[in-house]
Amino acid sequence: MQPPTCRGLSLLSGGLDSQLAVRVLERAGAYVEGVTFETPFFGCVAAKKAAEALGIVLHVVDFTDDEIALVENPPHGFGGAMNPCIDCHAAMIRRAGEMMTERGFDFVATGEVQGQRPMSQNRQNLGVVEKTSGLKGRLVRPLSAKLLEPTVPELEGRLDRSKLLDISGRARDRQIALAAEFGIVDYPSPAGGCKLTEEGFCRKLKDLKDHEGLANRRLVELLVVGRRFRLPGGSSVILGRDCAENAVLRGESGTVIAFSDIPGPTALVPVVKSEADLELARGIVRAWSRGGVGREAFRSYQIC
Numbered sequence: 024m025q026p027p028t029c030r031g032l033s034l035l036s037g038g039l040d041s042q043l044a045v046r047v048l049e050r051a052g053a054y055v056e057g058v059t060f061e062t063p064f065f066g067c068v069a070a071k072k073a074a075e076a077l078g079i080v081l082h083v084v085d086f087t088d089d090e091i092a093l094v095e096n097p098p099h100g101f102g103g104a105m106n107p108c109i110d111c112h113a114a115m116i117r118r119a120g121e122m123m124t125e126r127g128f129d130f131v132a133t134g135e136v137q138g139q140r141p142m143s144q145n146r147q148n149l150g151v152v153e154k155t156s157g158l159k160g161r162l163v164r165p166l167s168a169k170l171l172e173p174t175v176p177e178l179e180g181r182l183d184r185s186k187l188l189d190i191s192g193r194a195r196d197r198q199i200a201l202a203a204e205f206g207i208v209d210y211p212s213p214a215g216g217c218k219l220t221e222e223g224f225c226r227k228l229k230d231l232k233d234h235e236g237l238a239n240r241r242l243v244e245l246l247v248v249g250r251r252f253r254l255p256g257g258s259s260v261i262l263g264r265d266c267a268e269n270a271v272l273r274g275e276s277g278t279v280i281a282f283s284d285i286p287g288p289t290a291l292v293p294v295v296k297s298e299a300d301l302e303l304a305r306g307i308v309r310a311w312s313r314g315g316v317g318r319e320a321f322r323s324y325q326i327c
């Protein structure tokens with residue numbers, strides 16, 4: 024086997040295309056490491072699993088503040104829900120580009136396929152992402168590379184363009200065939216994995232954005248915990264759905280409400296806007312506790 028002729032840092036979500044990108048780049052002569060991003064909206068479990076299966080080094084980047092800033096103000100707008108895909112993708116590539124420079128890689132790569140996703144992967148938006156990420160000539164899309172302008176490592180002859188591919192469109196047959204060729208058997212379905220595309224989650228996110236705002240990172244992280252109620256005075260109530268969520272809520276800042284002597288949920292009111300709201304929050308805990316209706320003996324306390 025020939026020694027690698029260049030070094031690539033490839034965005035790895037764990038999905039099939041991102042895994043194929045790594046193998047295609049390796050076949051074209053590159054040494055490849057992966058980079059993945061973590062926020063309260065999407066995790067890195069699939070990426071870690073994929074990196075292990077591929078046998079490559081994986082860098083995990085906390086991307087929470089970047090993503091919250093984009094949800095607050097996405098320069099290229101949202102997709103079908105509150106998913107700022109074009110800007111999110113460009114920001115990830117920009118972060119990967121910074122790592123490329125710091126760590127001595129020659130290029131950044133992605134598993135994007137031209138024409139696969141109507142919003143973020145059409146030819147025009149692939150160009151927008153390259154331009155806004157500031158990586159002109161150093162962003163390789165190995166699965167569609169032959170349909171795109173040659174990049175610097177290709178022009179220098181360090182990445183063998185003849186081994187890169189010309190996949191386009193939404194059909195998956197070529198990717199499935201390549202997976203079999205490379206022996207890739209474990210990958211999540213292409214859709215899903217990002218809560219910013221889920222309607223139910225986005226309703227909660229929009230409610231938080233409209234009321235408390237998104238500056239408090241912990242309130243954003245808590246969106247995955249409990250049922251939500253918005254009270255007439257403007258306070259929000261987070262109600263635990265099981266023991267694990269109750270335990271999380273008992274450790275948070277705000278007013279915690281729970282019965283100490285009968286089974287039932289714990290409620291957290293992060294910011295109490297009125298005494299009437301607090302009484303309503305107690306009523307919610309009563310209603311959801313076994314034998315709670317009519318009882319007064321709450322354990323209600325403030326954690327700061």
Ligand code: SF4
Pocket residue numbers: 065106107108109111112217218219220
């Ligand atoms: S689906 Fe989510 S993680 Fe993926 S580009 Fe869109 S906003 Fe970013």
